[in-house]
Amino acid sequence: MASGNGEAVSSTDYVIHHLTNLKLDLATMTLDSHATGFWVLHVDSLFFALVLGGLFLWLFRKVAKSATAGVPSGMQNFVEMIVEFVDGQVKETFPGTHPLVAPLSLTIFVWVFLMNCMDLVPVDLLPTMAAGVGIDYLKVVPVADVNVTLGMALTVLLILYYFNIKFKGLGGFAKEALTHPFGPYMAPFNLLLRIVEDLAKPVSLSLRLFGNLFAGELIFILIALLFMQGWLLSALGLGLHWLWAVFHILVVTLQAFVFMVLTIVYLSLAAEHH
Amino acid sequence: MDINVTLIGQMVAFALFVWFTMKFVWPPITSAMAERQQKIADGLAAADKGARDLQEAAAKAEDALKQAREEAREILAGANRQAMQILEEARTAAQSESDRIKGQAQAEIDQSIASAREALRKEVATLAISGAEKILGREIDAAAHSDIVDRLAAQI
DSSP, X not given: OTTOSOOOOOHHHHHHHHTOOOEEETTTTEEOXXXXXXXXXXXXXXXXXXXXXXXXXXXXXXXXXXXXXXXXXXXXXXHHHHHHHHHHHHXXXXXXXXXXXXXXXXHHXXXXXXXXXXXXXXXTHHHHHHHHXXXXXXXXXXXXXXXXXXXXXXXXXXXXHHHHHHHHHHHHHHHHHHHTTTOGGGHHHHHHHHHHHHHHHHXXXXXXXXXXXXHHHHHHHHHHXXXXXXXXXXXXXXXXXXXXXXXXXXXXXXXXXXXXXXXXXXXHHHHSOO | OOOOTHHHHHHHHHHXXXXXXXXXIHHHHHHHHHHHHHHHHHHHHHHHHHHHHHHHHHHHHHHHHHHHHHHHXXXXXXXXXXXXXXXXXXXXXXXXXXXXXXXXXXXXXXXXXXXXXXXXHHHHHHHHHXXXXXXXXSOOOHHHHHHHHHHHHHHO
């Protein structure tokens, strides 16, 4: 199968193989999927993330460049529909205006949606093609890599701090961190609570997305295992695959939406005075 | 799930994507949408105004029509009145003319009757005198008895 060397592979090996990233060890600059440590780059995750993000930017930029106030064409209609949807969500939740909020939400929604959609690509298709050109490991769903989701969540966290300081001032932010919610006499406890709260935000954002998509991908891989177990189980696998894919169309959209909405909610909390 | 430098890469990529979207994607699309919204609103307002103008023009036309109809009716009534007047005048004139002619004829008739009566009376007087002459056997002095004869004739 995906290992491409013709040997019979055990189910465990098959699953592990599918869950292993194509890794670039930055210390030795070699592709080594068994490398460990911090200075290792998941080439596949970042590659697919960048390709899909690029697809998003290219498509939307193309529409933006030719956007007219006249009768919109099909693609412009589609893009405007998404923009309007995101804009509506932002306007509904975020108090006041800031030019960063809506574009951030749009980027999150579309990019995460596209990365989630990699889930729906048959699990063996791209790894097998990669094996054909000598790449032994390929994990095609970027959001099934915790680095990707946590990376986005941490960027959101940085923007949260930027908003806190911008809207409340450094003093206001410090005051809120020290006196909220139990008043000034509980300052250390308040600060501790605040740290936990702020840590919980990126963790909940990233792990929710990662967990959903990782689990989804794992189920797809397990279903794919059925295709190696004779025609009866293959037929069953086909049905299951179809069902799970249909269900995942929902999950893919929902998780992108949830990530976006939670980001907007966190930003509103950061921008609001208590 | 090992955390490594991919995280940093994703953070940088994400930040760049958001920056690009904020700079080059979001503003043109939303401004085009806002502009279209404005255009549609303007168009609707213009349509409303057009409809209102149309209504006004229709009302004005209706007014003009009504006025014209009124005028026509007035003119017609005036003409009718005038015709009636002319007719009346003609009738009066004809009446008076006929009266006059009738009066004249009457007068002539009366005169004729009077003259005929006079002639008749004279005749009767002559006949009476001649009758009386025959009865008396002598001539009556017409001049001397004319008053009697005349009275006689008047009695007839």
